[in-house]
Amino acid sequence: MKLKTVKKLLNTETIFEDCGINDNHNLDSACGDDLEINNACGADLMSDVLAFSNQKTLLLTGLTNPQVVRTADMVEIKVIIFVRGKEPQIETISLANQLNICLYSTDKSLFEACGLLYKNGIGPEEMNYIEASK
């Protein structure tokens, strides 16, 4: 599913969006409407977010502090949607800008937002942990 469909389904407001226009040498940082979202995670615990293993995941969370953005960056999450209409702190937006992570908010609850995306074909993030090297 394209990010634009996610945004429509959850009726999101854009807080910070980086379309990677000024970052042509690194397409990984491209974001915006055409970003393909295959799976998502909903979590309010940072250690849970770190346990997700796939790249380019969407994070839905009720937390708005800068550490949410920092945590997302550790596991290459490119899109964060804050639930229940929460507004992040200015420091959170500033860090997202620095790390090229898109921020949106939705008035829906975490449960409803996750449910809507699941119903429309977004899969759960695989919880199989990165295999330890032998």
Place this chain on the structure above:
Amino acid sequence: MRKQQILNKEIESFDFQSGGEASSNLKNILRKLGVSAQIVRKTAIVTYELEMNVVIHSLGGEITALISEDELEIRVDDDGPGIADLDKAFTAGYSTASDEIREMGFGAGMGLVNVKRYADQIDVKSSLGEGTHVKVIIKLSS
């Protein structure tokens, strides 16, 4: 094998604004060195959990990363107060974090558990009043 230091950064106690910066820096350094995405990700998780432990629980400390051809060594040393019961600290779900910390999304009791999961070797030395010293090895070849 000779190891080269690629990162050394002080970590301030309770600094939630820049907490995690050292881990971000190390992640970028490893990427530039051409380390595989999987190893970079493992290292990022290990370093970030340990860095946030210092921010949350300690009086301040430092993080050092060294690299050789075969492995990455991460050392995280803090100035105390030390861990009372190491066995408990490695138990999933056990945490001594305050409610304030939990409200920020930390203190799930999975920090050292996550570190152990991704580290190829881990050595933790800690006693009350003397601080905590963690050494983690991550093999660069799988």
